[in-house]
Amino acid sequence: MSTYLVAWVVSRFQHVTSPKHLAKPEFRIWARRDAVNQTEYASIIGPKVLTYFEEWFGVPYPLPKSDMIAIPDFAAGAMENWGLITYRETALLYDKEQSSLSNKERVAEVIAHELAHQWFGNLVTMRWWSDLWLNEGFATYMSSVGVDGVESTWGTARTDAAAHHAAVLALDALQTSHPVSVEITDPARISEIFDEISYRKGAALVRMMRMFLGEEVFRKAIHNYLIKHSYSNAEQDDLWAELTAAATAQALPRGVTVKTVMDSWTTQTGYPLLTVVRDYEGQTVGVTQKRYLSLGTSNSSASWWVPLNLLVPGAGAAGGAGGRDQEPLQWLSDEEGVASEHRFKHAAKSNQWLLFNADMMAVYRVNYDARNWRLLSETLNSAAYRDVPELSRVQLIRDVCALAWTNVVDYDTALGAIYRAVPELSRVQLIRDVCALAWTNVVDYDTALGLLKYLRMETEYLPLMTGLSALAQIDTVLLRTPEYGTFQSFVRSLVAPAYERAGGLYAKSIRDEDDILAVKMQSFVRSLVAPAYERAGGLYAKSIRDEDDILAVKMQVLTSRWACQSGVAGCEDNAIELFDRWMDSDSPDEDNPIPLDLRSTVYTVAIARGDAGRWRWLLARARAANVAAARLAMMHALARTTQPHLLQLYLTWAITDGSVVRRQDSAMVIAAVLRAPAGYYVARDFFYTRYQDILKAFSGQARRVGSIIKTMLEQFTTQRELDQFLEWKKENEKSLEEIKLSVEQAVEKARVNIAWLGRNKDQVIKKLEEFAEPCANVLWCRRAHVNYRIKSGEYLSLLNVDRLLYFRTVM
Secondary structure, three states: OOHHHOOOOOOOOEEEEOOHHHOOOEEEEEEOHHHHHHOHHHHHHHHHHHHHHHHHHOOOOOOOEEEEEEEOOOOOOEEOOOOEEEEEHHHHOOOOOOOOHHHHHHHHHHHHHHHHOOOEOOOEEEOOHHHHHHHHHHHHHHHHHHHHHHOOOOOHHHHHHHHHHHHHHHHOOOOOOOOOOOOOOOHHHHHHHOOHHHHHHHHHHHHHHHHHHOHHHHHHHHHHHHHHOOOEEEOHHHHHHHHHHHOOOOOOOOOOOHHHHHHHHHOOOOOEEEEEEEEOOOOEEEEEEEEOOOOOOOOOOOOOOEEEOEEEEOOOOOOOOOOEEEOOOEEEOHHHOOOOOEEEEOOOOOOOOOEEOHHHOOOOEEEEOHHHHHHHHHHHOOOOEOOOOHHHHHHHHHHHHHHEEEOOOOHHHHHHEOOOEOOHHHHHHHHHHHHHHHHEOOOOHHHHHHHHHHHHOOOOHHHHHHHHHHHHHHHHHHOOOOOHHHHHHHHHHHHHHHHHHOOEOOOOOOOEEEEHHHHHHOOOOOOOEOOEEEEOOEOOOOOOEEEEEHHHHHHHHHHHHHHHHHOOOOHHHHHHHHHHHHHOOOOOOOOOOOOHHHHHHHHHHHHHOOOHHHHHHHHHHHHHOOOHHHHHHHHHHHOOOOOHHHHHHHHHHHOOOOOOOOHHHHHHHHHHHHHOOOHHHHHHHHHHHOHHHHHHHOOOOHHHHHHHHHHHHHOOOOHHHHHHHHHHHHHOHHHHHHHHHHHHHHHHHHHHHHHHHHHHHHHHHHHHHHHOOOOOOEEEEEEOOOEEEEEOOOOOOOOOHHHEEEEEOOO
């Protein structure tokens, strides 16, 4: 047994014991006395997941008991101590009367993650921290598998696949990223690799292996690996050996081992951009690869073994019957290098699209020739968009946005290109790729923004979420520019339809636990969001809580958040009305009329548009809250106030022992203020002036300081801001030694933002003006400390104009 897995807890906590029929070992959930009634869900799902994993791995849980305990103030999210797993309260406790479906989903996933560690990490431990991903990558992936197995209606495996993919594509596009399997020679640097590369890229690679090897081969190999290395240590070569031994001749090219393929993914930093050029008459396609970087330039000679799963329209697609066919798996060899072209035949006709990386099998981006981009765009903006799978639509949106971001495609292409003939995950992939490629100037913004226009019709949560997440990158760099109102108008046009479809943000109950995605969808957009906002149900008080349709709940949450953020008519007013009803309650700590899944959105709007009295009232509710998840939602909202003195007070509490802000939440509070439009300047100045106090508050937790620095620099959009930080960095170099990698990545992200603004702002604003909805007869003014609207014709005094974020008027 590894020494890092030993734990004791001495407490006066109480426990509940899970029903014996759910699991063979004794299973107990512990919590403080007045929170033990929040352990019921964990007591059910915990043993269910444990039993599911025993069957999936074919390896029994070796201990006679499993205890899980909720710690009120706990720095980590959770820790997989063998037989005694420790959690934050928000990761273990769930109260159906006070917690949202997102909270419930998080509890399920964290429990599944820690229980997966009982095999990957505890029963078999990595030989050294260089292979941390064998612990964390497998536990992250298997948590999705476990939740999918016991909460089958949630679609967790698909949503997690899309989330992991997005996180990896963002972080691993930095020159300062690191390989999955990274050499560790200094123990002080171990904590730095507990990041999204080890967790999420590791998970994405595990999923990729399962897909190209096949279910039977993969599970057989994992079983053999766990049996062979039980109560011992292993490294990635041990895993490769078991996977190769189990692999069939059809799974890999002749003479190629799993090690050959996977070492190209685990020992190199980054991922490839595939450039696809078709011969339309000869029905062949040529593929080349090079490393993709956010700054848009790469002289790297790195190359990968890339599984090429190609999707083409089915026989009836061109005639309007729809459908799609998957071509046999091809391999792009790293031996072909970055200059060589891999060419092969396919079944798509000259008037049909083709799409790589169907269902997001691997971590890469794709840039198509102009004609194929146009064919994809036309399909997505037609009634045939569902011919493209969901994850492929997600990837498509990501890619076109990324390519537009880096100027590989134009924003007309990006905004107009994507809809229903593409399966959901393929739409996700397409969106990601076009946005990323535009960001790095691989495609132009004509292409990227043209593709994204289809989001007005999108009815699925994942593609819409992906498109809005891609636009959030542009939101960050335009937020403090005079043209921000134009961007908001564009987002409004995308979001409003989905917002209405999802139910909107109105005064009707929307709590249906089988529809968690509708709730998330309600909180996300405005121009992309207004149509989606209406379709998803908006911010109303209708009952939408159906746990068999969690995506509908997420859709409502997502679209409501973006609708209010981008100014969809009525959204903010409805949120204020709901909050005021709560304030009018005689017993607000017991009676909250705001729909559970929309509370974060309502709280945020109410505080951003409220005064000090409203802020202190919500603070009192947070102090009185007995449910940690409910308290956390209020604390996030408190960071959105526009009152500078309250922001200063809140930040000071974050680094003060014994204050209302628990130490586990301190970094979250500082980061939340940094991300707030009004809070950014206050929090940035606070960081520089109170840095020594911040160091003391986070003594022994250098990673927390690193996360704060990352959040701050992600907001930078000017060279002046970066120069100020670099000068400060020189003076504080010694204190940053343990978080050197985090700081380097933060600086690179700031450089990416600054470069994009200088290169793309004017053309993007021009394209946004073409696509955006007409401006209402309203003057929008947002400054560092205030966010309000004044009808045209009224007097407006502009104070602190150097901090004006945007100013727009239509007379």
